[in-house]
Amino acid sequence: xxxxxxxxxxxxxxxxxxxxxxxxxTLISFxxxxxxxxxxxxxxxxxxxxxxxxxTGEYNGEMAKIKAMVEAGNIGWDVVEVETPELIRGxxxxxxxxxxxxxIGNKKDFVPAAVSQCGAGIFVWxxxxxxxxxxxxxxxxxxxxxxxxKKFPGKRGLRKGxxxxxxxxLLADGVKPADVYKVLAxxxxxxxxxxxxxxxxxxxxxxxxGAQPAQFLASGDVVMSSAYNGRIALAQKDGNKNLKIVWGxxxxxxxxxxxxxxxxxxxxxxxxxxxxxxxxxQKIYSENIAYGPTNVKALPLLSxxxxxxxxTAAANIKNAMALNVQFWVDNGEELEQxxxxxxxx
Amino acid sequence: xxxxxPAVLLTNTGVPMKAQLRRIERVSQxxxxxxxxxxxxxxxxTFMLPIAAMLRQSVSNPEVVRVMPATLQALKHWNGKTMPDxxxxxxxxxxLTRAGGDGYALAAAGKRLNMEIAGYxxxxxxxxxxxxxxxxxxxxxxxxxxxxxxWGDPAYWHAIARNASPTTPFYLxxxxxxxxxxxxxxxxxxxxxxIYLDVFARTFGMSLVVTLVCVLLGFPxxxxxxxxxxxxxxxxxxxxxxxxxxxxxxxxxxxIVLLQSGGLINSALIGLGLTREPLELVFNRTGVYIxxxxxxxxxxxxxxxxxxxxxxxxxxxxxxxxxxxxxxxxWRVYFPQTVAGLAxxxxxxxxxxxxxxxxxxxxxxxKDQMVSYFVAFYTNTTVNWGMATSLGTLLLLATxxxxxVYNRLIGANRLQLG
Numbered sequence: 001x002x003x004x005x006x007x008x009x010x011x012x013x014x015x016x017x018x019x020x021x022x023x024x025x026t027l028i029s030f031x032x033x034x035x036x037x038x039x040x041x042x043x044x045x046x047x048x049x050x051x052x053x054x055x056t057g058e059y060n061g062e063m064a065k066i067k068a069m070v071e072a073g074n075i076g077w078d079v080v081e082v083e084t085p086e087l088i089r090g091x092x093x094x095x096x097x098x099x100x101x102x103x104i105g106n107k108k109d110f111v112p113a114a115v116s117q118c119g120a121g122i123f124v125w126x127x128x129x130x131x132x133x134x135x136x137x138x139x140x141x142x143x144x145x146x147x148x149x150k151k152f153p154g155k156r157g158l159r160k161g162x163x164x165x166x167x168x169x170l171l172a173d174g175v176k177p178a179d180v181y182k183v184l185a186x187x188x189x190x191x192x193x194x195x196x197x198x199x200x201x202x203x204x205x206x207x208x209x210g211a212q213p214a215q216f217l218a219s220g221d222v223v224m225s226s227a228y229n230g231r232i233a234l235a236q237k238d239g240n241k242n243l244k245i246v247w248g249x250x251x252x253x254x255x256x257x258x259x260x261x262x263x264x265x266x267x268x269x270x271x272x273x274x275x276x277x278x279x280x281x282q283k284i285y286s287e288n289i290a291y292g293p294t295n296v297k298a299l300p301l302l303s304x305x306x307x308x309x310x311x312t313a314a315a316n317i318k319n320a321m322a323l324n325v326q327f328w329v330d331n332g333e334e335l336e337q338x339x340x341x342x343x344x345x
Numbered sequence: 346x347x348x349x350x351p352a353v354l355l356t357n358t359g360v361p362m363k364a365q366l367r368r369i370e371r372v373s374q375x376x377x378x379x380x381x382x383x384x385x386x387x388x389x390x391t392f393m394l395p396i397a398a399m400l401r402q403s404v405s406n407p408e409v410v411r412v413m414p415a416t417l418q419a420l421k422h423w424n425g426k427t428m429p430d431x432x433x434x435x436x437x438x439x440x441l442t443r444a445g446g447d448g449y450a451l452a453a454a455g456k457r458l459n460m461e462i463a464g465y466x467x468x469x470x471x472x473x474x475x476x477x478x479x480x481x482x483x484x485x486x487x488x489x490x491x492x493x494x495x496w497g498d499p500a501y502w503h504a505i506a507r508n509a510s511p512t513t514p515f516y517l518x519x520x521x522x523x524x525x526x527x528x529x530x531x532x533x534x535x536x537x538x539x540i541y542l543d544v545f546a547r548t549f550g551m552s553l554v555v556t557l558v559c560v561l562l563g564f565p566x567x568x569x570x571x572x573x574x575x576x577x578x579x580x581x582x583x584x585x586x587x588x589x590x591x592x593x594x595x596x597x598x599x600x601i602v603l604l605q606s607g608g609l610i611n612s613a614l615i616g617l618g619l620t621r622e623p624l625e626l627v628f629n630r631t632g633v634y635i636x637x638x639x640x641x642x643x644x645x646x647x648x649x650x651x652x653x654x655x656x657x658x659x660x661x662x663x664x665x666x667x668x669x670x671x672x673x674x675x676w677r678v679y680f681p682q683t684v685a686g687l688a689x690x691x692x693x694x695x696x697x698x699x700x701x702x703x704x705x706x707x708x709x710x711x712k713d714q715m716v717s718y719f720v721a722f723y724t725n726t727t728v729n730w731g732m733a734t735s736l737g738t739l740l741l742l743a744t745x746x747x748x749x750v751y752n753r754l755i756g757a758n759r760l761q762l763g
Contacts, residue, residue: 067728092448092451093449094448221606331463331464334538336727337540341537
């Protein structure tokens with residue numbers, strides 16, 4: 001007897017998905033306040049104007065489910081929100097459909113990172129140093145201060161994983177933003193980053209979900225944390241005025257829409273992506289959460305106050321750096337493994 | 346007597362009794378088999394096949410063989426010290442040209458080679474992208490070196506050569522912190538990448554602690570349950586079972602609320618003046634132990650209780666009336682009779698513990714994660730199912746060994762699960 005091992009594994013986790021209605025477009029995004037903003041800006045208006053019914057859901061960016069669907073040929077999701085490294089890898093591995101950009105819009109209207117073979121950018125987001133001003137004496141100005149346990153005593157929050165953590169460690173060690181990935185590409189550079197992390201290891205409280213840093217900061221569990229800028233902006237809006245963002249040394253990236261390979265609703269999916277790439281809807285999105293629009297034509301539609309909080313604002317992006325996606329596609333697995341080994345010791 | 350025919354008992358239809366009986370027995374056997382057939386099929390489809398698939402996946406290695414057959418053939422005659430000859434390079438170019446049409450297979454091979462050397466994925470992709478301009482080149486070797494000088498490094502060719510077989514010990518070795526080097530020897534992984542032996546040791550260590558604490562806490566409770574009058578013991582039983590019926594996730598979330606630095610327990614301790622600073626009870630080993638013991642305690646109490654219920658109180662009475670000290674008689678008369686329940690509870694709690702995922706993930710720090718965390722990590726985050734399944738295979742193996750040891754020491758037929 002011969003059977004296809006991945007297919008059996010895939011099938012056993014797909015049985016609950018079999019009840020997928022044929023007429024709906026299934027749209028999966030990262031949940032929380034990001035999704036709330038998407039509902040207002042995209043889902044609602046799209047359902048009204050197109051008449052296509054949307055079924056929405058949430059996930060944490062794991063490619064396993066998508067891989068299982070594609071391998072089993074039972075596609076339950078049509079459009080998914082993905083981060084760039086997963087987008088590039090998934091595109092190479094044939095998990096996503098190639099997009100017909102002529103139906104989405106003029107490529108020149110988008111920030112360069114938003115345009116790729118399989119993905120159309122939704123928004124620009126940033127991971128930045130944030131702190132609780134009420135719990136600190138003085139004002140931290142960058143990652144060097146994050147590492148300074150004497151001047152700023154207290155616990156620190158960082159996202160559990162090698163990505164971002166290693167970059168921040170090198171920035172704290174005095175590496176210029178432009179050289180971070182050059183240094184990180186060498187074994188000595190990786191050693192240097194981990195050695196730097198050793199200095200504050202006992203003071204680190206790791207976080208997984210995007211909502212955690214704001215909670216940790218507000219409750220006083222940590223005094224400084226890396227965090228997604230949009231979550232902190234929302235917490236500020238909700239009355240946590242003491243939470244502040246340091247834009248210098250922040251790292252920005254794009255989240256994209258992608259269509260799962262073999263989706264039976266490819267035409268509708270593409271229609272949705274084209275819709276969500278229009279400036280007038282991206283404007284509503286950025287008004288609801290402080291992430292920058294990918295369509296540059298949306299920027300002038302936004303008020304000065306909203307623009308000032310976006311990662312794409314001139315003052316904010318000046319000392320920021322872009323995530324080097326190709327670096328993480330190549331080295332992600334090895335560095336994450338080493339990170340796991342380091343964190344577990 | 347002597348003139349009677351050889352004794353063949355016949356039924357009233359003339360069929361020999363023996364055959365008839367055998368037939369009836371066979372029919373009833375078939376009937377009972379038919380009754381359990383749905384369950385059997387269910388088990389095969391949902392349990393046996395996935396496990397077989399898991400075992401297979403943990404050694405399966407088809408990616409490179411599928412994309413680079415000609416290269417692998419050519420590499421058989423390679424000296425292994427310098428960049429391979431023109432024919433091998435030509436074979437690689439033609440393999441990549443052929444595979445270029447099948448993006449899925451190519452990416453899978455790239456991903457597999459990237460596990461051997463970081464950056465290999467983009468090297469393969471880059472080479473494929475440059476193929477059209479290099480195909481006409483007179484020397485394939487020179488063409489490869491023009492695209493990227495990494496092709497001049499024998500390590501990259503060794504990585505291909507290591508994957509000549511559709512099955513590999515790579516993942517299983519990696520799960521035990523070992524790998525095969527360029528000389529073909531099995532060596533210990535570099536210290537900054539070695540992690541799994543520690544994780545396995547930690548998994549068993551933590552499970553052992555949880556099991557022992559469960560024994561210490563569960564035994565007296567079970568004894569109380571078994572000796573109290575029925576009405577009182579029923580009430581107590583509900584208290585034991587109530588958390589048992591609550592979702593694990595709810596209980597874990599409740600423990601976070603109780604144990605965090607501003608939580609109920611710390612506020613109470615500070616309010617009573619017992620400590621000044623809040624104790625660190627959560628996001629570390631303490632929190633994991635507290636919650637795991639709480640969740641697993643019923644699995645210890647119930648088997649012990651069911652065994653204790655069957656022990657007649659007259660043994661103890663007899664021992665005491667014959668002059669034995671109550672404590673000694675408990676130890677020498679009562680306790681030995683509870684060992685089967687104790688062992689069953691211990692085995693159950695230990696085996697459940699080594700597969701724990703959600704509790705350490707939510708209540709522990711990075712130093713408290715068990716093997717299942719890494720299975721989930723490889724399944725979901727990096728989509729490296731080879732590593733996920735081989736860690737799972739080793740965990741399964743450990744469980745089977747444990748069961749065999751138990752069987753040897755106590756005997757499976759004495760297992761009483763309540």
